[in-house]
Amino acid sequence: MASDSLPEKKRISESTIHRLSLYYRALSVLEKEGFETVSSKGLAKREKLTPAQVRKDLSFFGSFGTRGLGYPVVELREKISQILGIDRSWRVALVGVGNIGSALVSYKEFQKQGFKIVKLFDNDQRKIGSNHKGIVVSDIKNLANELELDNIEMVVVAVPATVAQYVVDDIVKAGIKAILNFAPVNLKVPDDVFLRNENMSMELEYLSFALVNDHIPKRVR
Amino acid sequence: MASDSLPEKKRISESTIHRLSLYYRALSVLEKEGFETVSSKGLAKREKLTPAQVRKDLSFFGSFGTRGLGYPVVELREKISQILGIDRSWRVALVGVGNIGSALVSYKEFQKQGFKIVKLFDNDQRKIGSNHKGIVVSDIKNLANELELDNIEMVVVAVPATVAQYVVDDIVKAGIKAILNFAPVNLKVPDDVFLRNENMSMELEYLSFALVNDHIPKRVR
DNA sequence: TCAAATATGTGAAATGCTTCACAAGAAAAT
DNA sequence: ATTTTCTTGTGAAGCATTTCACATATTTGA
Structure with missing residues (x-):
């Protein structure tokens, strides 16, 4: 029988997309600094995230890393730019x-x-x-x-x-x-x-709230 | 015995605070338009949210509404400005x-x-x-x-x-x-x-991603 | 005065997102 | 060649947020 089910379009969360922007930024810097590879840990540290989060985010789009080594900086940056659609003008x-x-x-x-x-x-x-x-x-x-x-x-x-x-x-x-x-x-x-x-x-209001309520932010968006 | 447990400081989510900003904005408009009360439904509609969300958000800080009637516009706006710490300069x-x-x-x-x-x-x-x-x-x-x-x-x-x-x-x-x-x-x-x-x-990148992936956004932040 | 309609406030369920933990693969060291 | 170390990719668990659903309270209309 020829009825294939349509390829499921995974729902990617807004947060994941925003973090891709952060990864892209970090990778651009790493590239300039001459690094050839970076681990999820290294990438996470640069943007105050967790390694697991980095790996999970990237895994939605494919497997780009090498176990024991990490991710190739240039290649991953290019891949993310494709995903975000900024590999064009x-x-x-x-x-x-x-x-x-x-x-x-x-x-x-x-x-x-x-x-x-x-x-x-x-x-x-x-x-x-x-x-x-x-x-x-x-x-x-x-x-x-x-x-x-x-x-x-x-x-x-x-x-x-x-x-x-x-x-x-x-x-x-x-x-x-x-x-x-x-x-x-x-x-x-x-x-x-x-x-x-x-x-x-909005972000100033958030700061205002934080100061008034001595709120401890969990992360920095 | 005199050992009271400290009053639990509920953790308020970042999203809730951001929505308070939206409620504040909507209430300011409603006030100008001369409305005296507004329901969670009315407030939700103005900011593309759900009534349940509005009620839940507000409930973290107290009970400000009247059943069968809704929330008093001026009073609620003032209350939110206190919560956000923008009732001052x-x-x-x-x-x-x-x-x-x-x-x-x-x-x-x-x-x-x-x-x-x-x-x-x-x-x-x-x-x-x-x-x-x-x-x-x-x-x-x-x-x-x-x-x-x-x-x-x-x-x-x-x-x-x-x-x-x-x-x-x-x-x-x-x-x-x-x-x-x-x-x-x-x-x-x-x-x-x-x-x-x-x-x-970041938001332009999100738009770029959305166009390229024909992504259906759930809501508008 | 009473019934119908409206709308809140909130536990509980459902959903969504993040973190954990580990098998598996690759590199580095011996 | 073999062991050790490193690190990914990913189900599953844990946690957080949103939505549901309804008891309760108030207003409105008859």
Whole structure:
């Protein structure tokens, strides 16, 4: 009988993905430092995790190590970059060239990881047409159109909370499936659109809670 | 016999604290919109959570609701602000007046929640002495000293990854117990210092992973 | 006043995530 | 060549978090 069951798509936890980012970072440093291999123990220590956790995380995606030796640094870094999809570059647009927005345009870390901000949008006439790091700011009126024309794959939203939903509605209309939102508001998007929120106050609030309650944190996220 | 057992300090999970931030935000909006009460269901809907989760989270800290009616908006917002320790203002210093640092100085959300940036530090002679939003940038050389003199309670680190550890060592020397780090590096601090990391690339990487793997996110953090 | 509807607070069940512990494989040492 | 050491990969156990389900309390409507 020919009926194969579909290959089970394992559910990978959010925490695991975030830790992959940490492993990637650590491996990049190890590579620069000239190490050829690293053990789960060594990797764990660099990011304040446990060796078991490292091994378990990696095991979801395959067997990359050699018993008795550890993991090959370069190879593992490359493998993780494939898993995360950062073994390529992404065309990113940024909406809202204010405080945060401007900072993000110049943020080296994004570029380094292949996230290329290639379009800027704002609704402020004084900003439209101005040049930020070689990119001319477009009028937000043409948002949906231009996102499509320019083959944008991800959009970063850095507009005031009050208008973020309208902006996101436009972005969704353009067929964009990945949005990173810096506005402190819960945005509604269809089920097939990936939305992540970056809430910078949250961690300060966590610190505040920790100080007031003399809370002992278990780990550092 | 007089030996009472110490009052058990329940361990509150990181997730619960982060959700308190969301509840706080939602309640602030509800208050502005004129609502006097809100149910766990209503609150959950605003932040894409479940009613049971809302009730469980709040139950760790007390009983704030009325059966058949819900929670009093103003009172609950105040209560949460007490729990999070944001029913007061915090004296915050920021080290590294670069892209991100400058943006954070002007970031309204921090001020709104009582996090007052009152000191700026940099090592760049061109920046030292310059004025950002009414604050004169100090020389990072005097970091430890000035932090103590000015009764700083939290420090935001927005320096390059390569120097972040040195900066943090100084901050720790000054007796600071709460640090928010924007540098993409794992910093070492003593056990009694609370360190949180804000890694802005991480969420983009998550989006990248989601697009490449057509991953269905369970919730939005 | 009473019934119906609403909504909390919370043990218990279910689910999810992390850590343990060890067999198995590979390298290093003798 | 053989033993010792090292380290992975992974079921299973342990722990933590979320969801369920319902007793209980309050409001609303008739």
